Amino acid sequence: MEDDMRTTATIAGLMLATTASAETLTIYTYDSFVPEWGPGPAVAAAFEAQCGCEIEFVAAGDGAALLSRLRLEGARTEADIVLGLDSNLVAQARETGLFAPHGVEADFDLPVAWDDDTFLPFDWGYFAFVSSADTEAPANFRELAESDLSIAIQDPRSSTPGLGLVLWVEQAYGEEAGEVWQGLADNVLTVTPGWSEAYGLFLEGEADAVLSYTTSPAYHAIAEEDDSKVAWAFDEGHYLQIEVVAMVEGTDQPELAQDFMAFVATDGFQSVIPTTNWMYPAVTPAEGLPEGFGELVQPETALLYPPQEAAEVREDAIATWRDALAQ
Secondary structure, three states: OHHHHHHHHHHHHHHHHHHHHOOEEEEEEOHHHOOOOOOHHHHHHHHHHHHOOEEEEEEOOOHHHHHHHHHHHHHHOOOOEEEEEEOOOHHHHHHOOOEEOOOOOOOOOOOOOOOOOOOEEEEEEEEEEEEEOOOOOOOOHHHHHHOOOOEEEEOOOOOHHHHHHHHHHHHHHHHHHHHHHHHHHHHEEEEEOOHHHHHHHHHOOOOOEEEEEOOHHHHHHHHOOOOOEEEOOOOOOEEEEEEEEEEEOOOOOHHHHHHHHHHHOOHHHHOOOOOOOOOEEOOOOOOOOOHHHHHOOOOOOEEOOOHHHHHHHHHHHHHHHHHHHHO
C-alpha cells in the first residue's frame, strides 16, 4: 500500500510539473472567436495537440477595439499573437511597429491577390444585410433608404463590420455617400458597439435586418436547420472583408508563435472556420466547403480598398456617416 501511495504521489507530481512547465501562447482576438460556439475551442484543441502547449485567448471586443487595445499597450502587450484585425485595419496596425514577418507560404483562395509578409489571412467574407426571407429585399442602398425597413448596424469606430459598411458606401457612391447616408438615417434603428449586439437585436425581432455577412444564413441553415434567413444581394456590389492574424515582434514565445502562424494555413485551422466563424476559409480545406455554402449569395462585384487607401479614406468616411446620422 505504501509503495502504491508513493507511486501515485510520484505520478501526480510529474503531472503537476508537466502542467506547470507547459508553454502558454497568448492570443488576443475578438469576442465571438472565443465562446464554445466559436472557432477558439476547436482551434486551441487542434494546436495544443501538436505543440504540447496551452493557448490562452484574450477577448478584446471587436476588431477595431482590438487595435485600440494594442495601441494603448504598445510594446508592453502580453499578446504573442493577434487574431481578428482585417484588411481595413492593416495599415494602422503596421504603423504600430508591433508585428513581425510571418514567414508562411500558402496558396490562398481569396477573391483578390494577397501579398503581405506580416499579416496572414485566415478567413474572408462579404458584408451584407441579413433579414427574414419574407422581407421584401431592396436591390441597393438607395432602395433601402426609400423603404420603411429598420436596420441594426455597428459603430465603425469600434467594429470591423461597422467600418466595412462606411467604406462600402464610400466606395460604391463616392461624393454621393453623404446623400446616401442622409437617406438611410431614418432606417437605422440603432448603432451597436459590435456585431453580436446588433445581430442579437435582429434575432429578437427588434430590427428588420442587420449588417452581417452573406455567409450568415449558412449558420441558420446548417446549425439550426432554419432556412428563413437570407442575405440581400445589392447591385452596387458588396464590400469584402479579409481577416488576418499576425505575430507580435516582442513575443517571449517566438518559436511557438511561428508554429501557430504556420498552423493557421493548414486544415487543422481552416476546416474549423466555415461552421464556427461562418466565413470562407482563406485556404480551402481538403474536404471542401460545407454543402450549405454553395447556396449563398455570390456578389457580382467585390469592392475593397487596398489597406493603405482604406486608412486614408477611413476618417472622412466615418465623418460622413456620423454627420448624416447626427442630423
